[in-house]
Amino acid sequence: MSVDLSQFIPSFLEESFEGLELMESGLLDLKPGDNETIHSIFRAAHSIKGGAGTFGFDSVTEFTHLVETLLDEMRDNRREVTSKDTEILLDSVDCMRLLIEAARDDEDYDHDKVSKTSARLSETLGEQQSTEGDSEIEHDDSKNGGSGYHIKFIPEHSLAKTGNDPIFLFSALAELGELTICANTEELPALMDIDAQELYLSWQLTLITEAEEAEIIEIFEWVEDECLLELEPITDISDEETSQNLAEDVNSDVNQSAGAPQSNNVANQEPLDSNEVAAVVENKNKETKGKAKADLGSIRVGVDKVDSLINLVGELVITQSMLSELGNDFDMSKVERLTSGLEQLLQNTKELQESVMRIRMLPISFAFNRFPRLVHDLAIKTGKEMELVISGEQTELDKTVMEQIGDPLVHLVRNAADHGIESKEVRLASGKPEKGTISLDAYHQGGNIVIEIKDDGAGINTKTVLDKAIDKGLIDANATLTDSQVYDLLFEPGFSTAAEVTDISGRGVGMDVVKRNIQSLGGRIQVESALGKGSTFKVNLPLTLAILDGQLVKVGTETYIIPLISIVESLQIDNTLINRVSGDMVLYRLRDDNVPVLPVYKMFHLETECTEIDKALLVVVEADGQKIGLMVDDLLAQQQVVIKSLNDNYQQVAGISGATILGDGSVAMILDIPGMIMMALEQAQKAQRLRTDGTSHIAEEVCL
Amino acid sequence: MTKVLVVDDSNSIRDMVSFTLKSAGYQTVEAKDGQDGLSKAQTCDFDLVISDVNMPNMDGISLCTELRKLANFKFTPILMLTTESSTDMKMRGKTAGATGWLVKPFNPEKLLATIKRVVK
Amino acid sequence: MNIQAMAQDVPVEGEHSVEGIDFITSGDQYLTFLLAEEQYAVDILCVEEIRSWEQPTKIPNAPSYIKGVINMRGIIVPIVDLRLKFSIGHANYLETTVVIVLTYQSEDRSRTIGFVVDAVSDVLNVEQADIKPAPAFGGCVGQQYIDGLINSENKVVTVLNVAHLQQVEKHRLQS
Numbered sequence: 001m002s003v004d005l006s007q008f009i010p011s012f013l014e015e016s017f018e019g020l021e022l023m024e025s026g027l028l029d030l031k032p033g034d035n036e037t038i039h040s041i042f043r044a045a046h047s048i049k050g051g052a053g054t055f056g057f058d059s060v061t062e063f064t065h066l067v068e069t070l071l072d073e074m075r076d077n078r079r080e081v082t083s084k085d086t087e088i089l090l091d092s093v094d095c096m097r098l099l100i101e102a103a104r105d106d107e108d109y110d111h112d113k114v115s116k117t118s119a120r121l122s123e124t125l126g127e128q129q130s131t132e133g134d135s136e137i138e139h140d141d142s143k144n145g146g147s148g149y150h151i152k153f154i155p156e157h158s159l160a161k162t163g164n165d166p167i168f169l170f171s172a173l174a175e176l177g178e179l180t181i182c183a184n185t186e187e188l189p190a191l192m193d194i195d196a197q198e199l200y201l202s203w204q205l206t207l208i209t210e211a212e213e214a215e216i217i218e219i220f221e222w223v224e225d226e227c228l229l230e231l232e233p234i235t236d237i238s239d240e241e242t243s244q245n246l247a248e249d250v251n252s253d254v255n256q257s258a259g260a261p262q263s264n265n266v267a268n269q270e271p272l273d274s275n276e277v278a279a280v281v282e283n284k285n286k287e288t289k290g291k292a293k294a295d296l297g298s299i300r301v302g303v304d305k306v307d308s309l310i311n312l313v314g315e316l317v318i319t320q321s322m323l324s325e326l327g328n329d330f331d332m333s334k335v336e337r338l339t340s341g342l343e344q345l346l347q348n349t350k351e352l353q354e355s356v357m358r359i360r361m362l363p364i365s366f367a368f369n370r371f372p373r374l375v376h377d378l379a380i381k382t383g384k385e386m387e388l389v390i391s392g393e394q395t396e397l398d399k400t401v402m403e404q405i406g407d408p409l410v411h412l413v414r415n416a417a418d419h420g421i422e423s424k425e426v427r428l429a430s431g432k433p434e435k436g437t438i439s440l441d442a443y444h445q446g447g448n449i450v451i452e453i454k455d456d457g458a459g460i461n462t463k464t465v466l467d468k469a470i471d472k473g474l475i476d477a478n479a480t481l482t483d484s485q486v487y488d489l490l491f492e493p494g495f496s497t498a499a500e501v502t503d504i505s506g507r508g509v510g511m512d513v514v515k516r517n518i519q520s521l522g523g524r525i526q527v528e529s530a531l532g533k534g535s536t537f538k539v540n541l542p543l544t545l546a547i548l549d550g551q552l553v554k555v556g557t558e559t560y561i562i563p564l565i566s567i568v569e570s571l572q573i574d575n576t577l578i579n580r581v582s583g584d585m586v587l588y589r590l591r592d593d594n595v596p597v598l599p600v601y602k603m604f605h606l607e608t609e610c611t612e613i614d615k616a617l618l619v620v621v622e623a624d625g626q627k628i629g630l631m632v633d634d635l636l637a638q639q640q641v642v643i644k645s646l647n648d649n650y651q652q653v654a655g656i657s658g659a660t661i662l663g664d665g666s667v668a669m670i671l672d673i674p675g676m677i678m679m680a681l682e683q684a685q686k687a688q689r690l691r692t693d694g695t696s697h698i699a700e701e702v703c704l
Numbered sequence: 705m706t707k708v709l710v711v712d713d714s715n716s717i718r719d720m721v722s723f724t725l726k727s728a729g730y731q732t733v734e735a736k737d738g739q740d741g742l743s744k745a746q747t748c749d750f751d752l753v754i755s756d757v758n759m760p761n762m763d764g765i766s767l768c769t770e771l772r773k774l775a776n777f778k779f780t781p782i783l784m785l786t787t788e789s790s791t792d793m794k795m796r797g798k799t800a801g802a803t804g805w806l807v808k809p810f811n812p813e814k815l816l817a818t819i820k821r822v823v824k
Numbered sequence: 825m826n827i828q829a830m831a832q833d834v835p836v837e838g839e840h841s842v843e844g845i846d847f848i849t850s851g852d853q854y855l856t857f858l859l860a861e862e863q864y865a866v867d868i869l870c871v872e873e874i875r876s877w878e879q880p881t882k883i884p885n886a887p888s889y890i891k892g893v894i895n896m897r898g899i900i901v902p903i904v905d906l907r908l909k910f911s912i913g914h915a916n917y918l919e920t921t922v923v924i925v926l927t928y929q930s931e932d933r934s935r936t937i938g939f940v941v942d943a944v945s946d947v948l949n950v951e952q953a954d955i956k957p958a959p960a961f962g963g964c965v966g967q968q969y970i971d972g973l974i975n976s977e978n979k980v981v982t983v984l985n986v987a988h989l990q991q992v993e994k995h996r997l998q999s
Contacts, residue, residue, distance in 0.1 A: 005720060005812070012716035046758045047714045050787045053809025054717065061809065068787075161772075163781035163803030168821045197778070219821075222804035225795075558882055604884035646883075649936050650893070650902040653883055661895045667881040 012051045019044035032081045042071040057103040066121040067092045152230035154202035172219045177209025316348045364442045365393035378417040385435040392442035398544035408514040412453045420457030451539040460529040462486045487527035488625040491515040552636035555600045556608035559668045566673040568620040575614045599631040623674040707731045711741035711755035724812040738762025753782045772801035781822035854948045857941040860913025863981040870986045872925040905940040911964045928990045
């Protein structure tokens with residue numbers, strides 16, 4: 001019988017990673033005497049060990065065995081929970097993750113780390129357990145030289161009460177060789193006195209076999225405490241023969257006695273070749289590792305989400321059959337029903353779309369759950385006291401966005417721990433609690449998700465930042481910047497505020513990368529800070545990469561979509577606020593800012609009647625900290641649009657991030673705001689060059 | 705058809721055991737912990753129970769004790785799936801009324817061979 | 825009014841030109857079409873569908889022969905006016921103006937692009953041997969787009985290379 005175990009491996013892996021997370025969060029919360037938590041940590045380790053063994057991940061089994069042993073001692077109160085042990089266990093969790101990942105990908109792992117940790121575990125356990133070969137499987141394939149055994153089996157009367165039945169023991173024995181059974185009915189009481197639930201027989205068995213004694217003992221393993229068992233090897237062939245004859249003599253009696261097994265029927269079965277089985281299993285395990293790797297792009301979806309999907313499909317089917325019936329025999333009197341049917345279809349489709357989108361949504365806790373550990377480790381590394389407060393972890397987010405936001409968030413949290421939170425002494429001196437707080441919060445705002453990383457640390461010293469920026473030549477020494485402009489400098493490539501590069505946040509990846517990653521997801525990041533009180537980094541992201549909330553605008557005959565997330569405000573142009581500077585650059589005064597005006601019709605070379613700036617509308621958008629005003633003819637509706645790539649059948653287009661299909665079936669382009677700003681800059685620079693070259697007639701065409 | 709109750713909190717192990725049994729022609733009902741297993745046992749008869757030991761809500765040992773209290777589970781074979789091969793755990797299982805145990809890790813062949821020792 | 829009965833009479837897009845053709849032939853089939861007075865042909869296996877002309881959505885700063893994109897059953901399909909691309913005839917849009925949507929599967933990707941032509945004319949069965957190399961005498965259509973010539977009655981049909989037609993030239997801002 002062959003069962004393909006590989007199909008269960010992805011679910012084992014998923015379970016194991018969940019188990020590791022549970023262990024980790026449990027360990028971080030662990031207080032001495034918290035038995036419930038220890039139990040659940042133990043259970044997780046235990047399950048991983050069991051599964052790993054079953055699916056052939058031996059390195060995982062071996063290592064986890066040590067972890068389990070330590071946890072077992074804690075669970076049984078044989079060992080106190082110390083913070084030292086907790087640290088070792090946390091490291092062990094890392095090792096287990098390493099081992100499981102290595103097993104999954106069929107790759108090598110960091111042997112050094114694992115062996116160090118397992119040495120620490122063994123040391124803690126106070127016994128020199130070797131890290132290798134703690135396997136419980138015993139394969140002793142050597143056969144004994146003897147030819148069989150005489151077995152005396154006298155069970156207790158209560159044997160059946162644990163569900164054991166001698167017949168199965170005998171069948172198992174019969175598989176090892178030729179079995180002869182002789183029942184002893186002496187203890188059988190008179191019929192009146194028989195308790196049907198008791199067992200009164202005992203047996204004398206002769207087994208002609210090459211099997212080891214241990215194999216026979218193993219068969220009786222489950223009942224060894226409930227019976228008298230004597231095993232005596234057959235040494236002499238003649239002895240064997242006589243006993244066999246003897247057994248045959250009584251065989252007929254046995255067959256008639258109550259509860260006696262039909263041993264002869266099964267006696268000729270061939271023993272199971274354990275070598276062969278082991279080989280098959282090993283081969284299978286090799287195959288499965290490869291497969292498991294490919295299967296990991298799965299998501300776990302709540303049954304409720306699937307149910308709602310099924311319901312919706314059900315409704316769709318009803319609508320469809322209603323419509324096709326209508327079509328079978330259509331006349332004009334049924335137009336009304338057709339219209340309502342089509343409306344229903346629209347509704348169904350819409351709901352179905354939303355439902356399918358929801359399947360890709362996961363609570364952000366998937367991204368947040370690694371932070372307690374991170375902050376715990378950071379606190380130890382920096383020697384600062386800090387705690388992490390997480391809220392809003394149920395806020396849902398598209399899986400793809402989630403996968404890509406993890407690293408930027410780690411960077412921001414590290415940053416908060418490293419640069420934000422002050423040392424204990426400094427905090428006490430400035431009248432703050434000695435323990436710093438980093439909080440992570442997530443919430444929905446419009447069609448977006450906002451993630452806040454907040455610390456109650458030192459805040460951003462604008463002067464330090466400015467000095468550094470001037471030092472690095474990022475800005476002019478005489479530049480006057482607003483606070484938020486100063487904060488934006490943090491995201492400039494190559495900027496680092498730490499007095500010295502630490503191994504925590506100064507690892508070459510700067511905040512500029514964080515910002516770029518967030519922008520590539522269609523999001524943006526903002527900083528608020530108060531000196532001495534702390535800083536807040538606010539990450540604003542679209543819920544999904546497949547759909548965006550857009551503002552439809554009209555330019556000439558064309559409709560464009562501006563992502564709502566980029567829009568600062570839309571306004572009617574007030575002529576008095578328009579300024580022309582350096583010849584032909586148009587600036588619009590928006591409160592303190594002078595926003596360059598970009599007429600979309602010029603950038604895209606479109607025909608429109610609306611070329612006069614005071615007749616047009618201005619949509620102020622922002623990207624990379626740069627605000628620009630897009631001049632458009634008119635604002636239309638706001639709506640969600642499904643993003644389609646232009647790249648599939650065409651190519652990237654400057655200033656356009658994609659296309660979508662509007663309700664009337666027509667295509668509309670989605671504006672790429674950072675791209676447009678770049679285009680505008682390039683054009684302006686080109687114009688500048690051309691002007692200085694004296695070829696100003698071309699400049700007129702391209703400048704803004 | 706032989707009907708088996710499979711109790712394990714690990715989806716992968718439970719699926720694997722159940723799948724193996726089904727491929728060998730057994731009928732299976734799955735339960736995700738001891739509590740779940742007990743409530744399924746209360747509504748239905750089984751020819752065999754295979755249960756993990758370490759589970760949330762109700763562990764395998766308590767499940768075994770509870771099952772033996774039910775009239776229709778007096779003689780039903782109960783196998784414990786356990787990684788703990790220690791005599792202590794086996795004794796606790798026996799005391800609670802378990803028929804036998806299967807030490808993890810096990811493979812489908814071993815599982816089926818073991819089952820043959822308690823059911824037809 | 826019976827919709828189903830009607831549906832049988834109305835030719836489905838892309839179907840009517842193929843209808844009634846004897847498929848049991850050796851050789852390949854080519855869809856021929858007109859650009860001004862000239863006859864051109866493409867491998868019929870690449871033809872996704874034939875649509876009537878509709879105003880596409882403009883692609884900003886694209887070359888003038890790229891008319892824009894349309895929505896074909898949820899797919900964004902660019903529209904190339906072959907008359908403009910090859911500078912043949914006038915790019916006017918009449919009732920007979922059609923768009924031939926071609927899909928070409930290369931090794932790593934498949935592209936679907938619509939081509940505006942003056943009219944679809946016929947389907948030709950052509951043996952590979954009947955396709956003669958085109959003389960290299962210049963002309964408006966670049967050599968790389970031409971696979972060869974077919975003599976059909978007393979006219980000449982130019983066979984176009986779909987793979988090359990499909991290649992979108994990188995274009996930058998017009999300025």
